[in-house]
Amino acid sequence: MTEHKEGAGLHELSSAPRQRMSDYQTLAVNARMRILAVLSAAGVEPDAADELVGAVEAGAVAGAHCWVEELPGSAPRAEGAVYGKGWDGGISAATNSLIKTADYLYRQHGRARVASSLLAFGGILYRRLETAEPAHETDAAGTAVPSPAGVPATEQEQDEVSVEKPLTAATNAADAGVPDGVRALATPPAVGPTDEHDAIWLDDEGRVWSDYATVPVGDDVLPMVWAKDEPVSRRKVEEHGSFAAIAFCSTELLSTFGQPPADGAAPYATVWLDEEGGFVWADYPTADPNEDLVIPLVWDQEQTESRGDLERDGGFVFTRIGWSR
Known part of the structure; x- marks a missing residue:
């Protein structure tokens, strides 16, 4: 009421x-x-x-x-x-x-x-989706007809779809032969491309972290979670930028509330690096293993932690998996 x-x-x-x-x-x-x-x-x-x-x-x-x-x-x-x-x-x-x-x-x-990242991400995603050209087919009169969303317009596109199946957390884990799922998939350089890039880390429990720049320079980090956005199709976003899989993480640790997104969803999610915009994304697993939904990751709104203290006092093991900005 x-x-x-x-x-x-x-x-x-x-x-x-x-x-x-x-x-x-x-x-x-x-x-x-x-x-x-x-x-x-x-x-x-x-x-x-x-x-x-x-x-x-x-x-x-x-x-x-x-x-x-x-x-x-x-x-x-x-x-x-x-x-x-x-x-x-x-x-x-x-x-x-x-x-x-x-x-x-x-x-x-x-x-x-966090607010600036969300606003910047929103602008990038809007521009990408606005400029995306929908697949289309030609009717009997030779007129281009938009294809229904998700349906290949040509036999060639159908072949491409059959070869490039959605790379979800479930298929990643199965293909890689790692049922446990938590592991790094990339070995980035020790130094970021520019001073504006922050290191992205994966801990041994499957949580994703990001450096938080301070003055003077320290080793502060913040956990990363799904942004409060609706999930979008990774393929749709990739039409104007490539994604690189950089890790498998724990799905429940991507949520502020520590809950899986749906009953029957994969317990592990693929972490992606948007190589054009520098944003970090993660799968949004559902009960359907063929879904390719993703959501960008942002800093969780918590107090920063010292990575060194977490390693020394908490027993955490961190692996660098990429650089974002």
């Missing part, structure tokens, strides 16, 4: 409290993307934009902290002293959690660059 509040710019929200909190989170993510895009267009540097947005978000949590901080001692007296002690203890735990949340939000970095 939802309720709609009248007024310019107000959105429909659920009447269920928990769902309404989820609605607010969705609105906040969309608003943050728009704000970061506006700041980027105005020439604000990514780190400065992150600090501005982080200050606003941390301030909102600090406001909630002020309200909760006034609640100790307000437990119903009829419930007794033990109840009141538990009430105050719960409030203390909540205020401490809010302090940690505000600190975390203020320190977050990388979200402005």
Whole structure:
């Protein structure tokens, strides 16, 4: 059940409290993307934009902290002293959690660059799909007729399709004889083509990571996940740029929620490098092994980690699989 509040710019929200909190989170993510895009267009540097947005978000949590901080001692007296002690203890735990949340939000970095990557990817994909020429066949009168999507227009194209079957995670693993799936498929140079390229890594658990540039130079990395975009056909995107398979990774680690995209989907996905745009993509496996859907990867919105610390303290093993920009 939802309720709609009248007024310019107000959105429909659920009447269920928990769902309404989820609605607010969705609105906040969309608003943050728009704000970061506006700041980027105005020439604000990514780190400065992150600090501005982080200050606003941390301030909102600090406001909630002020309200909760006034609640100790307000437990119903009829419930007794033990109840009141538990009430105050719960409030203390909540205020401490809010302090940690505000600190975390203020320190977050990388979200402005994520927004820029998504905007840049959207422009590239739009231009590619707009300029793609649909396959066509000729009718009895000699007029070119567009073919239905996914249907080869000529016998030659049919032969090409039969030879070049969709290279999904399932077929990759089967062809390579590695049922476990997690492995690097490329050995890139130790130094990137330019200073603007970031190293892409695969850890031994099957998660994809990317370097995060810092000043002074460090070894900060961020995990990569599917962007919040609809999957697209890899073949469609490849019409104006080639893809190179660089690794097999864990499908569930590509999702922010740690869940496979569909029941029966392959547990491992192929990681691709767009050799023209420099973007990293990954398969979006479904229950249909013939699907060739992919989604670009972006930095997960988490605090950066030191790759050296992860290797030393966490026992991670990283393998460089490519360079992106």
